[in-house]
Amino acid sequence: MSPSRKRKASTSEPLVEPSRREPLRAHLLGWYDRQKRDLPWRRTRDPYAIWLSEVMLQQTQVATVIPYWERFLQRFPTVEALAAAPLPDVLAAWRGLGYYSRARNLHRAAQEVVARFGGKLPSTAAELLCLPGFGRYTAGAVASIAFGEPAPLVDGNVARVLSRLFEVEGPPGDRAREARLWALATGLVPGERPGDFNQALMEHGATVCRPDSPLCLLCPVREECLAYRHGRVDELPPAKVRAAPKRMTLAVAVWAHEGRLLLARRAEKGLFGGLWELPAAEVDGETPDTTSATRLAEALGTPVTVHGHLGTVRRQLTHRALSLRLLRVTGSARPSHAPAFRELRWCTPEEASSLGMSTAMHKALEAAVTAGALRE
Structure with missing residues (x-):
């Protein structure tokens, strides 16, 4: 490869230009500070409690999770308490939340945290990914919210927000689309308060940039949204085709x-x-x-x-x-x-x-x- 070609390959343009990135971050963080919901896991800095909330919130609505989260922490207040509990007791506390593999993985991961890390949850997404039940999203959420690491995350809400802001094409599950969304999230998260910024993206998708009837007139980043500018908010992202049960x-x-x-x-x-x-x-x-x-x-x-x-x-x-x-x-x-x-x-x-x-x-x-x- 010639020196000129090497230079071209190593000087790629950032996926999110600084002139657009900084207003997006500032507007979303300001909106989050004013409008965020008062949720109990946002009042704690305990990594275990934050991790538990993220696991429970997967596939489950906030209103359902709150009482389960509070009861579960009363019964298993620490990682050590959860690790020492018999699995049937953990599953009994989980009853009604569904997706019981979440509880089994939570229990196994707690045992590994005690055995390998002395009862302290690892502070980086890379280390968290080695634990049972930690995928890329959960690792990014816990690392950024609990420990302040600029780790990206993409869930359904974040995917919708980024799809509209940056006019990302492709159906949910498409590999090229998912790669671009993660790249955008990676480009946006560095800066002050990465955990709050990730929560702002999720909160915005849950309460304003909704799947149906999005509240564009209340959107703090409306002027930066390509889908809004081009009249495509209702088109992006396209609905996911669900297989018959x-x-x-x-x-x-x-x-x-x-x-x-x-x-x-x-x-x-x-x-x-x-x-x-x-x-x-x-x-x-x-x-x-x-x-x-x-x-x-x-x-x-x-x-x-x-x-x-x-x-x-x-x-x-x-x-x-x-x-x-x-x-x-x-x-x-x-x-x-x-x-x-x-x-x-x-x-x-x-x-x-x-x-x-x-x-x-x-x-x-x-x-x-x-x-x-x-x-x-």
Whole structure:
């Protein structure tokens, strides 16, 4: 390569010109100082509490997260307390938030923080990325908000704001689009208060630069927005095409004995990993009772007999349309362990309701008891 070509390759223009970058940062930070919502995790500098909020806020609305965040911190006030807790207790505190892999990864990461970092969360995005559950977004959020590192982040709100400000083309998920958004975020975050700037981007996307009916007249960076200037705010970003939810049917064993029901805890992986449930096995939508009995017998490691139906509970998850078919079953021997589950336990409904159980399975438990499951 000639010297002239080397010089050309090494002197690329910045993606965000300083003459545009500085007004954007100043206007967004000023707006954030005036208009930010008073959220409890914004009143703390505790990296653990900030990390917890970022994990809970993934795929979950702020109003839902606030009481969970407060209760979780009361029960597990430090990284050490979370690391020392049994996973079922952590999952029980998480019940109702969904996406239970978040709780499992949070627990594993807390254990690693204690083992590898003496209970102190690493302060850089690069180190945080080595922990379970930390992707590029979460690492950037914690590093910038808790530790002041100029680490970029891009979530759905930030992607929308940057797409409109810089007129970024392409559908959500497109690799070239995502790379450009991250490059823009990287170019904007250096400067004073990087954590507040990242929060300003997210707050702006959540409250002003909304997906529908954006409040452009209240936007502090309207004059710098290319989509606004060109009349394309409603076009950018284009709507994400969502796949139809997959149908999933579970045969659920409702096995009663002397006022107690059989409960099982799943292995710590998969959709309901680590959670307690009425023992269940996946079946086809029209599976006959004899086949359901066979699947449940395989899961429990003992023959079972189906004695009738107690109803069906349906729940709409993000990617699945879930049907829980409640089957009253008995067997010649009451199992104490099973090949498909980590643990079995016979519980009263009250005892069962305190276990780490998905909302869908909790509804199934309630439906089974209401339908007379304990009448043997």
